[in-house]
Amino acid sequence: xxxxxxxxxxxxxxxxxxxVGARDRPERVVAAVLAVAVGALVYVLxxxxxxxxxxxxDEGVYLYQAAMxxxxxxxxxxxxxxxxxxxxxxxxxxxxxxxxxxxxxxxxVAPAIFAVGRLLGDWxxxxxxxAAGTAAGVYVLGAAAxxxxxxxxxxxxLAGSPLFLxxxxxxxxxxxxxxxxVAFAVAYVRAARTGSRRWGAAxxxxxxxxxxxxxxxxxxxxxxxxxxxxxxxxxxxxxSGWERQFRGVLTRxxxxxxxxxxxxxxxxxxxxxxxxxxxxxxxxxxxxxxGVGFGVREILNYExxxxxxxxxxxxxxxxxxxxxxWVTAGRIxxxxxxxxxxxxxxxxxxxxxxxxxxxxxxxxxxxxxxxxPAAGMRDGEVAVVLVGVLPAVFLGEAYFxxxxxxxxxxxxxxxxxxxxxxxxxxxxxxxxxxxAFVVRGxxxxxxxxxxxxxxxxxxxxxxxxxxPVVASAERSVVEDPFAANAxxxxxLEQTYxxxxxxxxxxxxxFTPDPYGDWQAHPFQYLRYGSGYGxxxxxxxxxxPDRDLAVLAAxxxxxxxxxxxxxxxxxxxxxxxxxxQLRVFTGExxxxxxxxxxxxxxxxxxxxxxxxxxxxxYAVPDAARTDETVTVEWTIGPETARADNLRFEGGxxxxxxxxxxxxxxxxxxxxxxxxxxxxxxxxxxATVAATDAGVRVVWPPETRVCRLTTECGRxxxxxxxxxxxxDGVSVATxxxxxx
Numbered sequence: 001x002x003x004x005x006x007x008x009x010x011x012x013x014x015x016x017x018x019x020v021g022a023r024d025r026p027e028r029v030v031a032a033v034l035a036v037a038v039g040a041l042v043y044v045l046x047x048x049x050x051x052x053x054x055x056x057x058d059e060g061v062y063l064y065q066a067a068m069x070x071x072x073x074x075x076x077x078x079x080x081x082x083x084x085x086x087x088x089x090x091x092x093x094x095x096x097x098x099x100x101x102x103x104x105x106x107x108x109v110a111p112a113i114f115a116v117g118r119l120l121g122d123w124x125x126x127x128x129x130x131a132a133g134t135a136a137g138v139y140v141l142g143a144a145a146x147x148x149x150x151x152x153x154x155x156x157x158l159a160g161s162p163l164f165l166x167x168x169x170x171x172x173x174x175x176x177x178x179x180x181x182v183a184f185a186v187a188y189v190r191a192a193r194t195g196s197r198r199w200g201a202a203x204x205x206x207x208x209x210x211x212x213x214x215x216x217x218x219x220x221x222x223x224x225x226x227x228x229x230x231x232x233x234x235x236x237x238x239x240s241g242w243e244r245q246f247r248g249v250l251t252r253x254x255x256x257x258x259x260x261x262x263x264x265x266x267x268x269x270x271x272x273x274x275x276x277x278x279x280x281x282x283x284x285x286x287x288x289x290x291g292v293g294f295g296v297r298e299i300l301n302y303e304x305x306x307x308x309x310x311x312x313x314x315x316x317x318x319x320x321x322x323x324x325x326w327v328t329a330g331r332i333x334x335x336x337x338x339x340x341x342x343x344x345x346x347x348x349x350x351x352x353x354x355x356x357x358x359x360x361x362x363x364x365x366x367x368x369x370x371x372x373p374a375a376g377m378r379d380g381e382v383a384v385v386l387v388g389v390l391p392a393v394f395l396g397e398a399y400f401x402x403x404x405x406x407x408x409x410x411x412x413x414x415x416x417x418x419x420x421x422x423x424x425x426x427x428x429x430x431x432x433x434x435x436a437f438v439v440r441g442x443x444x445x446x447x448x449x450x451x452x453x454x455x456x457x458x459x460x461x462x463x464x465x466x467x468p469v470v471a472s473a474e475r476s477v478v479e480d481p482f483a484a485n486a487x488x489x490x491x492l493e494q495t496y497x498x499x500x501x502x503x504x505x506x507x508x509x510f511t512p513d514p515y516g517d518w519q520a521h522p523f524q525y526l527r528y529g530s531g532y533g534x535x536x537x538x539x540x541x542x543x544p545d546r547d548l549a550v551l552a553a554x555x556x557x558x559x560x561x562x563x564x565x566x567x568x569x570x571x572x573x574x575x576x577x578x579x580q581l582r583v584f585t586g587e588x589x590x591x592x593x594x595x596x597x598x599x600x601x602x603x604x605x606x607x608x609x610x611x612x613x614x615x616x617y618a619v620p621d622a623a624r625t626d627e628t629v630t631v632e633w634t635i636g637p638e639t640a641r642a643d644n645l646r647f648e649g650g651x652x653x654x655x656x657x658x659x660x661x662x663x664x665x666x667x668x669x670x671x672x673x674x675x676x677x678x679x680x681x682x683x684x685a686t687v688a689a690t691d692a693g694v695r696v697v698w699p700p701e702t703r704v705c706r707l708t709t710e711c712g713r714x715x716x717x718x719x720x721x722x723x724x725x726d727g728v729s730v731a732t733x734x735x736x737x738x
Contacts, residue, residue: 027148031139034155039132041159045169046124049485052492052525055569056411058106059171060524061090063123065104065111070118071530074108074274075101080553081532082546085539089521092275092286103274105286107267109180109213110173123171130179131168134425135159137182142429144189145344145382146436153432160328162478163416164424166485173213174421180210181221181422185385188225191252192232192377200255207256208263215267215281216292220396221422224388228381229253235372297401302408306401315398317407318417326416327424329473333431340433344383386426393423410569414484439463488570495563495570496525498578504536508556509578510547512713513540514567522569526561544662544686547697551583558583562701564716564723577718579699586736587693588636590643593667594628595681596729600673604629607650608640609666612657617645627727633667634737635687637694640665662688667700670709679725680705681717683732698734 053059068074075094078086083093083100091102104111117126135155143151158164168175184206191199210218233253236246268278275285284291289298297306304310323334397403397419406412406419439459446455511523517540520527526538532554539550541560551558558581565574597604604619606629623630623644632644639655647654658665669681685700704724705711716722717730 027152030152031136031148031155034152035132035136035139038135038155038159039128039130042131042165042168043124043128045165046127049166049482049489050169052489052496054166054170054415054485055488055522056170056172056415057089057521057524060520060527061088061104061106062111062114062171062173063524064088064091064520064527064530065106065108066115066118066123067527068530069108069112070115073530075103076531077101078532081537081539082542082549082553084517085542085546085550086519086528086532086537087517088527089518089524090286092282103282105283106173107213107282108270109209110171110176113176113179114171127169127171127175130175131164134168134175134179134182137179137186138425138428140186141182141189141382141386141425142432144186144193144377145379145386145429146433147379150429150432150436153435154428157328157333157431157435158424158428160333160474161326161424161428162481163322163326163418163421165478166415166481167418167421170415172415172418174217174418177210177214177217178422178425180206180213181218182425184210184222185225185425188256189377189382191256192228192381194376195248195252197251197255200252201259204256204259204261205263208260208266211260212263212267212270216396216400217419217422220392221389223392223396224385227388228377228385229256292400294399299405302405304401304404306404310404311398311401314404314407315394318397318403318412318420319394321412322417322420322423325477327427327477328431329470330477332470332473333427336434336438337427337431338434339437340430340435341387343433343437344380344387344430386429389426390423393420414481414488416481491570491573492525494573495523495576498561498576499526502578506556507536507559508550508554509536509538509559509561510541510550510581511538511561512563512567513542514713517542522567523561544664544688547686548662548688548695551697558697560701562716562718563713564718566714575718575722577716582698582734584696584698584734584736585690585692585694588634588737589694589696589698589734590737591633591635591667591685591698591732591734592630593633593669593681593683593730593732594630595669595671595731596628596727597624597626597671598673598679598725598727600677601671601679601727602674603672605670605672606631606642606645607666607668607670608633608642608656609668610640610656610658611663612659613651615641615650615654615656616648617642618648620644620646628729629669629671631667631669635665635685635694635696637689640687642667658687658689660689662686662695668709678707679728680709680711681730682710696734699732702730702732704728704730 064076068076076088076091078100079098083102087093087102088104090105092105094101094103113130114123114126116129117123120126135158138154138158139151141151142154184203187199187203187206190196191203207218207222210221232249233246236249240246271281272278274282287299289296289303291297294306294308294311297304324330327333327337329336400419403412403417403419406417412418442462443455443459446458450458509526511519511526515521519538519540528534528537537554537556541547541562559578560581561576561578563574563576565572567574604624606617606619608615608617619629630644631642633640633642637658639657641655650656656665665685665687667681667683667685670678671680672678682703682705683700684702686697688695702717703711703713703715704717705715706725720729
């Protein structure tokens with residue numbers, strides 16, 4: 001048979017199997033459609049609501065790491081480039097000099113999952129796939145704990161959670177870890193019901209990967225399942241001793257434990273490779289006091305004594321927040337979940353039944369009176385384990401100060417209590433069970449009192465009446481966080497406007513540093529690839545010495561990205577500018593700067609400043625018109641001076657001396673008006689002495705200050721489109737002096 005005919009035969013066989021499956025198990029087809037729809041929704045949100053990513057700059061960390069993995073790298077090696085200019089946010093620095101290497105504080109598991117999207121052509125596809133996979137797993141768990149209709153209902157309930165939608169639409173590790181945890185739960189249930197060692201191995205692999213991704217998160221999720229395993233072993237040993245029943249349960253448990261333990265070993269091996277110590281995790285290498293436990297906790301410049309009292313207060317706050325603002329329909333969804341838990345406890349196949357040893361058998365037969373591990377994991381046991389996830393997550397996370405930190409820095413307000421993301425799984429299942437219980441209970445009561453047709457009509461009418469109430473509740477929990485994130489996206493769109501439609505080829509872009517020397521913090525949309533050999537390298541703007549060292553090490557076309565305004569974490573927009581720079585190298589540089597005169601200005605003065613001193617100049621009529629002042633100034637290897645102005649005095653001489661190495665030359669033009677109002681133009685040029693004379697980066701950074709001679713980035717000149725006093729303007733040029 002030819003290859004083409006073989007492929008056609010395989011295709012027909014797959015189509016036939018799908019057709020049979022759709023006919024025999026239509027609910028699975030519906031579940032698959034729902035899961036795909038959830039994935040598509042998250043994908044659309046990722047590209048529409050977060051086109052520049054969220055304000056949680058950890059996304060850039062994971063994407064840097066994903067790009068590195070695609071190129072087979074665990075470390076960034078800046079070489080001759082000063083590492084503090086190109087160090088990404090949350091990367092650990094190891095080594096000194098040109099031997100420096102940098103690695104992420106995070107595990108490579110989530111980045112590897114995100115890299116799948118890049119391989120498929122779009123990073124965001126990975127987010128959709130993760131969401132779809134989680135939704136499919138929730139269906140299976142809902143069906144296992146109750147029935148397939150509850151499983152189907154659980155999928156839209158999950159998708160209606162603003163926590164699920166927003167966190168799943170970002171490149172953070174919470175959703176991928178939950179996918180692995182859900183895969184573990186599905187495989188564990190399957191193994192416990194069938195005794196399959198393959199399913200047990202799959203469960204162990206999934207939870208092992210989850211441990212590699214987020215160790216503490218995986219342990220908390222697995223605790224109820226570990227409890228179920230221990231109870232199963234204890235009961236089977238008490239009843240049969242070392243008989244076949246106990247050996248079967250033990251074999252199943254080992255099938256889960258062995259691959260899980262292997263991945264714990266892999267995690268420790270990764271630690272040894274990157275940190276040099278198998279028991280030092282990268283996050284601990286970055287911030288040793290940023291971990292679980294009470295006492296003094298610290299990360300970067302924030303420190304807090306995390307006490308049990310503070311943990312209790314934080315847990316109460318986040319629990320209320322979670323169940324009222326971040327689950328589907330808020331309080332209504334929480335109430336339905338509570339009904340679902342109560343329904344499971346009330347019925348013989350539920351929680352009380354499982355605890356008492358009475359549960360519906362997996363084959364649909366008569367209820368069994370005893371807990372029997374050898375008979376397979378019954379639905380009541382699945383419900384017990386899923387309920388156990390809630391206290392495991394909420395009480396366990398109380399031992400970690402990250403939730404307190406997330407509440408403090410406002411990220412939880414925007415993206416939800418993401419450390420508790422796993423809790424959405426049981427909430428979705430039990431809220432769906434609550435809906436099913438209410439509808440079925442009402443239908444049963446109505447059928448006992450009227451005809452089946454009237455009962456159906458009454459239920460339909462009740463659902464129609466309830467729909468607007470539920471929709472209103474859903475809107476109330478979705479509206480605020482979506483609007484807040486949309487506002488920040490609008491601000492980021494304005495921030496990155498100079499980059500729209502622009503491509504780079506062998507470029508170096510200096511970026512602002514409102515949070516210090518961190519690349520991609522806060523501007524995580526501006527990232528280089530897995531190293532420093534691509535089309536563009538981004539470096540944080542720093543001291544003259546460092547900027548010149550970056551220029552020399554990269555030998556690329558330089559640009560400066562800057563903005564005017566206060567950086568507020570994108571809560572408010574800024575006016576930004578991207579300008580190509582020139583680097584003059586010669587005996588000296590002749591510059592010309594013309595600034596506008598506001599109407600109220602009555603006098604003008606000029607200063608040339610360096611770290612070694614300053615010179616003050618008067619402005620003659622020849623250098624001034626009714627609207628502008630022009631300064632012609634020269635920067636040489638040893639001195640700087642104004643050429644067309646009259647020297648009035650200074651710390652030393654007419655020519656201001658320069659440092660022998662590299663530094664900064666400032667031109668300061670101050671215009672004073674009636675009543676003491678003033679406008680000061682300050683230009684800061686980076687210079688360095690060379691064997692050939694001087695090296696000057698042009699144009700200088702320019703600021704327009706009001707009522708002071710020095711100001712910050714909030715007064716940066718970004719061209720005539722900025723918000724300035726009438727009459728303010730700047731024009732500047734330079735050439736190598738003849």
